[in-house]
Amino acid sequence: MGIKAYISVFLGGLLIIAGSLGAGESLQKAEVYAITNATIVPVTAPIIEKGTVVISRGRIIAVGAEVEIPQEANVIDAQGMYVYPAMINSCTILGLYEIGSVRATLDSSETGKFNPDVRVAAAINHESVHIPITRSVGIALALVAPRGGTISGQSALIRLEGWNWSEMLVKSPVGLHISFPQVRARRRAAEEEDEEAISKAIQELKDYFTGARHYMERKEGAAKDASLTAPPVDMKFEAMIPALKGELPVIVSVTTSEAIKEAIKFVEEMKLKAIFHGVSEGWKVVDELKKADIPVILSSLYGTPREWKDGYDAPYRNAGILCQAGIKVVFSTGDAALANNLPYHAAKAAAFGLPKEEALKGVTIYPAQIFGVDKDYGSIEVGKVANIIVTDGCPLEITTQVRHVLIDGKPVDLSNKHTELYEKYRKKK
Amino acid sequence: MKRLPIILGGIFISLLILLLPPLIHTTYGQDLLVKNGKVVTLGKKGTIEGGDVLIEKGRIKKIGKGLRAPEGVRVIDASEMWVIPGIIDTHTHIGVEGGVNEGSNSVTSEVRIIDVIWPENISIFYALTGGCTTCNTMHGSANTIGGQNVVIKNKWGVSADELIYHRAPKELKFALGENVKQSNFPRVSGQPRYPTTRMGVEALLRKKFTEARAYMKKWDDYNKQKKAGKNPIPPRRDLQLDVLVELLQGKVRAQVHCYRADEILMMLKVAEEYGFKISSLEHVLEGYKVADAIAAHGASCSTFADSWGYKMEAFDAIPYNSALLAEAGVNITINSDSGERIRRLFQDAAKCVKFGGMSEEDALKTVTINSAKCLGIDKWVGSIEEGKDGDLAIFNTNPLSAYTRCEMTIIEGKVYFDRKAYQEEMEKLREEAKKKEEKKEKS
Numbered sequence: 109m110g111i112k113a114y115i116s117v118f119l120g121g122l123l124i125i126a127g128s129l130g131a132g133e134s135l136q137k138a139e140v141y142a143i144t145n146a147t148i149v150p151v152t153a154p155i156i157e158k159g160t161v162v163i164s165r166g167r168i169i170a171v172g173a174e175v176e177i178p179q180e181a182n183v184i185d186a187q188g189m190y191v192y193p194a195m196i197n198s199c200t201i202l203g204l205y206e207i208g209s210v211r212a213t214l215d216s217s218e219t220g221k222f223n224p225d226v227r228v229a230a231a232i233n234h235e236s237v238h239i240p241i242t243r244s245v246g247i248a249l250a251l252v253a254p255r256g257g258t259i260s261g262q263s264a265l266i267r268l269e270g271w272n273w274s275e276m277l278v279k280s281p282v283g284l285h286i287s288f289p290q291v292r293a294r295r296r297a298a299e300e301e302d303e304e305a306i307s308k309a310i311q312e313l314k315d316y317f318t319g320a321r322h323y324m325e326r327k328e329g330a331a332k333d334a335s336l337t338a339p340p341v342d343m344k345f346e347a348m349i350p351a352l353k354g355e356l357p358v359i360v361s362v363t364t365s366e367a368i369k370e371a372i373k374f375v376e377e378m379k380l381k382a383i384f385h386g387v388s389e390g391w392k393v394v395d396e397l398k399k400a401d402i403p404v405i406l407s408s409l410y411g412t413p414r415e416w417k418d419g420y421d422a423p424y425r426n427a428g429i430l431c432q433a434g435i436k437v438v439f440s441t442g443d444a445a446l447a448n449n450l451p452y453h454a455a456k457a458a459a460f461g462l463p464k465e466e467a468l469k470g471v472t473i474y475p476a477q478i479f480g481v482d483k484d485y486g487s488i489e490v491g492k493v494a495n496i497i498v499t500d501g502c503p504l505e506i507t508t509q510v511r512h513v514l515i516d517g518k519p520v521d522l523s524n525k526h527t528e529l530y531e532k533y534r535k536k537k
Numbered sequence: 538m539k540r541l542p543i544i545l546g547g548i549f550i551s552l553l554i555l556l557l558p559p560l561i562h563t564t565y566g567q568d569l570l571v572k573n574g575k576v577v578t579l580g581k582k583g584t585i586e587g588g589d590v591l592i593e594k595g596r597i598k599k600i601g602k603g604l605r606a607p608e609g610v611r612v613i614d615a616s617e618m619w620v621i622p623g624i625i626d627t628h629t630h631i632g633v634e635g636g637v638n639e640g641s642n643s644v645t646s647e648v649r650i651i652d653v654i655w656p657e658n659i660s661i662f663y664a665l666t667g668g669c670t671t672c673n674t675m676h677g678s679a680n681t682i683g684g685q686n687v688v689i690k691n692k693w694g695v696s697a698d699e700l701i702y703h704r705a706p707k708e709l710k711f712a713l714g715e716n717v718k719q720s721n722f723p724r725v726s727g728q729p730r731y732p733t734t735r736m737g738v739e740a741l742l743r744k745k746f747t748e749a750r751a752y753m754k755k756w757d758d759y760n761k762q763k764k765a766g767k768n769p770i771p772p773r774r775d776l777q778l779d780v781l782v783e784l785l786q787g788k789v790r791a792q793v794h795c796y797r798a799d800e801i802l803m804m805l806k807v808a809e810e811y812g813f814k815i816s817s818l819e820h821v822l823e824g825y826k827v828a829d830a831i832a833a834h835g836a837s838c839s840t841f842a843d844s845w846g847y848k849m850e851a852f853d854a855i856p857y858n859s860a861l862l863a864e865a866g867v868n869i870t871i872n873s874d875s876g877e878r879i880r881r882l883f884q885d886a887a888k889c890v891k892f893g894g895m896s897e898e899d900a901l902k903t904v905t906i907n908s909a910k911c912l913g914i915d916k917w918v919g920s921i922e923e924g925k926d927g928d929l930a931i932f933n934t935n936p937l938s939a940y941t942r943c944e945m946t947i948i949e950g951k952v953y954f955d956r957k958a959y960q961e962e963m964e965k966l967r968e969e970a971k972k973k974e975e976k977k978e979k980s
Contacts, residue, residue, distance in 0.1 A: 206846070207846055207848065208847035208848055209720075210849055410877055410881070412659075412876070412877050416659055417963075419963050420959075421666070446843065455939030505939050505940075506884060506887035506888055506890070507887050507891055507937060508891070509891065529853060529855045529857075530825075536828075
């Protein structure tokens with residue numbers, strides 16, 4: 109090796125050291141953020157004018173009007189702007205859907221009636237174009253839920269940022285999803301015709317749960333008593349055990365008032381911890397829902413009532429009526445392509461009787477609570493994960509612009525397929 | 538001299554025919570004074586805080602402040618409310634009995650929506666609850682040439698004939714892309730229906746317009762010979778080609794369902810080749826890619842606010858489409874294409890502000906005056922201006938707010954939706970039903 113080579117190795121080494129020093133410094137800086145001069149809406153505490161939020165290593169370490177800004181902090185001056193917790197879409201098919209009419213891009217519905225062992229988590233396409241689009245309006249978390257069959261599978265709560273599905277998981281499973289048998293027809297005659305088939309399907313569902321319970325009991329019995337034989341392993345029944353024990357909630361999709369009543373009977377009889385999803389006719393069975401103490405994930409409010417007698421605004425009034433009765437209501441869109449419309453569903457409910465603060469809670473702290481992640485998510489509080497948005501107005505307003513979205517304490521890229529095409533064709537003259 | 542009574546009679550009848558439409562029109566119009574609202578005229582008078590709108594016999598008589606109601610005229614207090622022109626939806630399929638597609642053939646220009654108007658369709662009422670007063674109700678997009686559309690006013694409770702807005706020019710629906718190719722649903726057994734590609738769609742269009750040209754020439758020759766005093770044999774009448782000839786003559790407006798940039802350009806070029814004008818491109822989700830060509834042709838664009846991704850040809854749709862097209866100088870409107878979304882077009886309009894930064898006034902125009910221009914009825918509807926139809930929508934707050942609620946919808950001076958009255962009526966109905974139930978239980 110000649111002298112030249114020695115020199116170059118030496119210089120190269122110096123460069124590497126300098127480089128890593130620089131990286132170390134910026135890494136440290138990258139982990140501390142201070143959002144200043146903002147109107148902070150923590151959701152679980154009173155509004156703070158001219159406040160500061162300090163974030164370190166992904167978590168909120170200080171919130172208030174008189175907060176010291178650490179020297180190493182990256183400062184986001186939010187003069188004249190608002191700071192809210194990032195929103196949560198409580199039911200979507202994000203990552204399981206790309207183009208509606210192209211079957212190869214759809215992974216949300218497995219075939220067959222009973223698929224308790226099916227899990228969405230590992231099927232989530234982290235490159236889905238719908239994820240950054242949803243994120244750009246200030247949604248940081250989303251429940252990704254399976255559809256189809258009677259027992260559809262297990263959902264996952266994901267953060268809308270990450271290099272793969274595994275990194276995106278906040279919690280999995282979140283619930284065992286059941287598509288409760290009910291009339292789908294809007295015509296009375298067809299409904300009556302359906303009735304028999306429906307009660308049969310409900311019985312089938314009950315039988316399935318009972319079968320799973322027997323399996324669990326036999327398995328537990330064999331574990332305690334060596335003279336008993338354990339049943340052969342059944343992956344489907346295995347997946348049911350956490351739900352049977354009340355450790356995993358069942359998330360029951362149900363819309364009509366008759367079916368909601370049946371579904372309440374079902375979860376009580378089977379002794380399940382339940383969350384209901386859909387529930388567009390919940391307002392007709394408020395007392396029953398309240399008595400059963402079941403929280404509700406509303407699906408899209410953009411439907412028309414089943415009957416004109418319900419009133420044109422029944423889907424809009426629903427949330428307000430449920431809330432007034434003391435039922436916890438959260439919002440969702442159900443889909444992937446318009447998952448970014450979540451805030452407008454909540455606002456629609458607010459236009460028709462739901463208090464505005466409740467509408468906001470229904471996309472922030474309430475979903476965190478019903479999914480059991482409120483220790484870390486859903487509001488701006490010291491110690492929580494810094495999922496924060498900076499906006500120029502109320503995040504439920506359509507015309508509001510979202511300036512920054514922080515997920516796990518880091519600003520995320522707000523560009524997406526839509527903005528990219530916009531920028532590209534804007535240049536064309 | 539014997540002919541005089543006939544001539545006089547003829548003149549009388551023609552006068553009657555000429556005068557009849559306005560006579561019918563005024564019969565249905567009413568008087569009304571809307572007082573003290575924030576009146577967003579979207580016309581020359583701009584926005585008037587605490588403004589009044591006086592409607593006489595269905596037409597806007599006066600706009601201003603401190604107007605007095607003539608004796609016996611109903612007054613609506615719009616304090617703290619926003620008053621905007623009645624919303625116009627340029628693309629719906631509401632109020633149609635049965636199917637909207639005559640799908641047995643890819644060219645069915647002879648069929649007409651006007652023949653199958655269904656006034657009891659609840660979507661008409663739902664439209665009213667979202668401030669929508671006028672809509673273009675259309676054939677579906679299964680066919681290359683689907684048929685003749687019709688514009689209706691959402692006068693819930695009247696007959697089919699009375700729903701129709703006779704002032705609107707005749708329209709013909711075209712469609713391109715996946716629906717015409719029948720890409721997204723299982724094919725019915727047997728032979729596929731031609732065309733199944735975008736190539737076929739263009740070829741079919743050119744074939745039909747070539748036929749239409751030849752047919753038009755036959756009639757021209759016939760008329761010429763007849764004029765020259767000869768006694769020619771008339772050509773055989775073809776209802777399918779009749780309407781295409783009217784299109785070539787500029788008497789019919791062409792409304793074209795389209796998605797992708799390629800097919801949009803193709804359609805513009807076909808129209809230019811055969812010498813007719815496209816009045817509006819419908820959906821036109823990739824319109825932003827060829828905005829310059831659309832602007833040069835002069836077609837309006839009627840698009841979705843943010844619907845996308847539901848099929849392959851909707852995968853490059855962006856919510857900035859309207860803003861980009863508007864910047865290119867295209868008349869842009871937002872449509873619902875749905876009996877449900879028609880209830881919240883004002884919210885879709887708000888998305889034009891969010892995506893691409895349209896002004897609030899321009900955003901409201903996308904569902905009012907721009908829509909009227911798109912349908913060729915802007916002389917009569919679409920803005921609050923003296924002489925125009927008294928079509929108004931009243932909201933409790935800014936209609937572009939997500940928290941807004943439509944309180945009242947007025948067509949030609951008549952209140953067709955009044956939220957308060959509606960609620961009272963529904964309450965009454967519920968009580969009556971309850972009483973009936975109790976009676977049943979007692980007996």
